Amino acid sequence: MSDLYDDTAAEREMATHPQAEARKGFFTDTTLCIGCKACEVACKEWNQLPADGYSFTGHSYDNTGELNGSTWRHVAFVEQLRNGATPQEDEQQVVRADAGRWLMESDVCKHCTHAACLDVCPTGALVRTEFGTVFVQQDVCNGCGYCVPACPFGVIDKREYDGHAGKCTLCYDRLQDGETPSCAKACPTESIQYGDLEELRTRADARLEKLQREGRYTDASLYLRDTDNGIGGAGAFFLLLDKPEVYGLPPDPFDTTRDLGRLWKHAAYAALALVGVTALAAVGTRR
Amino acid sequence: MSTTDGRPVDAAETAPTTASYYGRPIVKPHVWRWYIPLYFWIGGTAGAAAVECVCARMRGAHALATVEKRAALLGVLVAPPLLIADLGVKLRFVNMLRVFKLTSPMSVGSWILTGFGGAIAASTLAELLGWERTSRALEVVAAGFGPPLAVYTAVLVADTATPAWHEAGDTLPFVFAASGMASAGAIGAAFAPPAESRSARQLMIGGAIALLAAGRAMDNQLGELLSEPYRIGKGGSLRRASATCALAGIVIGTLGRKNRTATRFAAACVAAAGMIERFAVTAAGTQSAEDPKYTVESQRARMQARD
């Protein structure tokens, strides 16, 4: 089973793909995000996704809430301005440059190297493309919904209006024409950067190093850039300024398939136990 | 037409603590409707019933064997419609057999269900045609698929990111197996002639005890935090309901073993316990996904343990 887990890694899958190209991905640098949501709108317009609800959440400027089957880019907003004072004490709020920040981050499907959604999909609707991205074939998916609880990031979702699972395709159709994904194209500050994953990783390392050298954004870290995590590294990784859970991201995500071998083993024990107990229950009953 | 519910937003929801994004889920809870946990129970019971059928055959308890076999057949007839009803694109149910994928318990399970269902159906057909030897042979085939049918759904459920499921992966198959066995025993105890139903009754009670024990073992594996969904909320209520039914079934089934009515009542309790436990697991899973603390704190603890 551990071989099976290795085989589900993107690189291996791409190695067997007849048209495999260099693996593509996103590097989202949140130090450049201005929270404009052009990415959300560009994605919906290109992919012809419907609006999915008009509700005021009160969660800062985030009325989108989450990624789901018809929202494939979601900008998170986290206000961190409080000096810790209560309203009564805080008569003179001073917003100091060093004490206040408003985090903004455009979230997206991570296109994992080890993709749980792809692993558990029973129909083979979820596949790895020649670009190394994870893609739902809309004409195969039967809406069983299994991918939904499998995703460690809570990205993929089943849509009510057509019964299919849906998630970011990394604009597969645009990539096939040599184009840039819509969100990256629309992002005015190049917070969302698209390109060859290896090059993006190098670029991100250089960016982090530059920030550290300049003493700016000292809280910055690269989330899911490395390959030694539970998903083998992401095709879409991020530069974050706080712990992942502050943004609604798991601190230690993993592809559940990693443990599948152990699960089957224990299931086998239980199956044997079932037979054993059933047989045992007949003891003392021979007529 | 914008929403105007004006629901005040909970302060805890909006003050982003260091540990969550407005209290929103990190992983998504499953999107299955009640058809699916019901199927878990029906499929598990049918699988265990096929095993009990063969056991009964071997001892010459043919009436019991037939009851179990009919139960298995009923399960096989009801299960696919239940599963198909939950699909988003129902006509594409055939795609479940489009591939055979070892990394997908649902794929593997679809084939198991197909094999099991085919064997039971064929066996019944053979029986109707009077081909007894063929029928009996096919019963054994079905019984071979039976235990996998009963336990694969535990793997399916645990092979997700849902904390209260995934972290219970070692023990959950035992819970599901116990539920299936107990329910299969209950059916036999309730519908087979008393002369042959003793093993079924013993299976019923043994299975119910195993259910309680496996549940306890699962809580232990999960630990204090992740077993909480089985104590509070809907998951907690259902778990307690299941345990209560199981206990009632054990007591009444033991004390009233000579009494047919009592036995039937106990059977109903045990079957209910087995069914409700599936719903408890499902609800607890949802709870553990919806509150981000389960994901965050369990992952942080694991990270700390590594370092």
Next chain:
Amino acid sequence: MPGLGTTLGRGGATTFMQDLQNSDCILIMGSNMAENHPVGFQWVMEARERGAEVIHVDPRFTRTSAVATRHVKIRPGSDIAFLGGIVNYIITHERWFHDYVVNYTNAPVIIDPRYRDTEDLGGLFSGFDAKQDAYDLASWQYEDLDMTGSAGRRMGSAVSGSKIVTHELSPEEKAAEDRPLEHGEPPHVDVTLQHPRCVFQLLKKHYARYTPEMVERICGTPKEQFLAVAEALCANSGRERTSAMCYALGWTHHTEGAQTIRTAAMIQLLLGNIGRPGSGILALRGHASIQGSTDIPTLYELLPGYIPMPEEGMTDLGKFLHETTAKGGFWGHMDAYTISLLKAWYGEHATAENEWCFGHLPRINGDHSIYPAMMGMLQGTVKGFFCIGENPAVGSANASLHRRAMANLDWLVVRDLFEIESAAFWYDSPEIETGKLRTADIKTEIFLLPAADHLQKDGSFTNTQRLLQWHHKAVEPNGDARSELWFYYHLGKRIREKLLASSDPKDRAINELTWNYPELGALADPDASAVLREINGWGADGKALDTYTKLKADGSTVSGCWIYCGVFTGEQNLAARRKPGSEQSWVAPEWGWAWPANRRQLYNRASADPDGKPWSERKRYVWWDAEKKEWTGYDVPDFVKDKPPDYVPPDGAKAEKALDGRSPFIMQGDGKGWLFVPDGLVDGPLPTHYEPEESPVDNALYAQQANPVRERWPSANNPYHPSGSAPGASVFPYVMTSYRLTEHHTAGGMSRTLPHLAELQPEMFCEVSPALAAERGLVHGAWATIVSARSAIEARVLVTDRVPDYQIQGQTVRVVGLPYHWGNRGISVGDSANDLWSISADPNVHIQETKAATCDVIAGRRPRGTALSALVNEYRRRAGLPAEE
């Protein structure tokens, strides 16, 4: 617009967005640039990544603040105090760029001895007429020399509502009017800047009390934060470094908006930050083509190219030209520009004998801007209204009054993409809900005509950096939708058909217009590029002109807008150029075409020293090539190309020839940046801190509370709250300010109607500090009702630390923030913030004050029906105001 126009010569951004990458420091104030100009903001990010300081001064911590290097809070409506404090800092600490100031500004000029400052007169300048609430500007002039402003109110006459007072000129004043510059100089200057009446000393005196302590008291900005801003600007100015400023409606939507912008322009002149790379003032205009809408204006007081509209009493062209022609600089050719315009409009009918049909132009005799026009609708004097691409039912101050005004019209034409609030008010509006209007009683005949959107028509946008960009029709319009060009052209055709047989002389003004563009396609769309060509103009040979310097006053040239002359050079539509940035210099001169003359950075002569050499290598931009004897550089020089730096004008020289080689501001009468504006702005030669119309505090600097010349229309329908220590002011204890969100567009007609945008910000909300919420029992996510004497609206509550509280002059002042996008039509609907505002306006530009006023807030949803009026009347009663009519 006249803030920059009177100070520098042109009413537009002095620089372009890509140039921000060269800035060492960028001050964003009166603007939420990342929020509202997200694409242009990438250049600010570029600057930041190159190490620039990006300072955001704003009442709230916004999306711009989130990526700035520093956010500094400021009470809404106190910007002049802050900026004046920076002037004070520059002068006190001797940080001005001396050579730049002495040579390129009017700092050395000595002003009329009759001039009195606000320091002398308790907040007023000399010449104030208390009966008319207006100034006589005569005492602000240069000593012995009468200068005409480059923008704003340039005419000496005083028609009703013009907000100036005039008098019969004395012989000395007549002499001053006629006197020319002497070799490019005014008669009285002191280059040592010591004379007590020289501009520099007047500036110093005027801002002497704008100390950091005073800034803290008035603006609520902690002193150390203010000083950090002032120091950052000073440290990043001079020969080697430049700073830029970006502003938008946070500065313009005040009763002293033009003056606020002027203060910023003065700071930039003092620091040598105009005309140089990474410098300047980026006036961030909001709509795709709002710069265009003042260039080829939809404003009543301007003709194309910022030529003033003639006024009552200007019976002949000579009189008009006498009033408006400048002594020096390119406004010296007012005749060529005006006559070329009239030739464009009247063609063969315009001859020297009939003064080029100058008599056909309307004469304005008052303030005809939207607010007086709306008052006219209420009174019944304005009977019809074309409401085109505008939604006053949501977008104008005291919006409820507009809705009621439109209900009083005889007829109304609305052209838009959707049935907006201004078209639907007669059956769907808050007034219908409260019963103030009843559908059956409204006699207005309303024509709702569908408009084509920008993809369905050819045309151009002129954006915030004066850049004309052509857009091509991609698809035909749906159904009956038509472009504005089609509409006005065919409307004009039909009107002319009806007037053809008329013998009434006034109809010649319509019949003699040239009205003959080619009609294209099945829809008979007028050829937009033919219109552009006419705007560009042509010479006697009929060929498109390449520069406005070729326009003549003898009727041989045609140009529909002289500042756009050059866009059609060589018969090419240069606005349609799309050469990628990667294939040309960073200035990208071959993308589109910028006015004037495709200059991207204006006043760029100032990037070189008086001798024509760049101030530094690092900030090289335009310089004098002594070999070729011409100006050259990275941009089109904003200067006469072959005028050497040492040029001295001969006696009797006119227009640009009257300016010497060291005068970069070529539209100004003396070629200098005006720190002191003797003419053009009706409310003072120097910006002065006044409190807004409605303020929670008294003016800490002067007895004069608010702008004495501001426009007001007090009435029972437009009452003003008492301010400061006046009785009743405490009934409205909070400061309210309104603003935009990235997700929505103006009055919401193009965003609240689209699902993908409506879902991003689905409801009207208010932003309040935790302390304000606690005071009023507001619950986050629930509802609040915001109340003024005009109306009350409801909004969802967003309690946030991003709205700070203020300590102003010893009192706690809290702020209510209101996005203004909502109305009752569309997918996302809600109450309109503009229902709360009164109408009071800047007297120079008639722009409403919607950035600072007062209000109260109560928890819960607002009352419905007549109970709403009852609530508003209760507040009026408590504030000592009359009840609603």
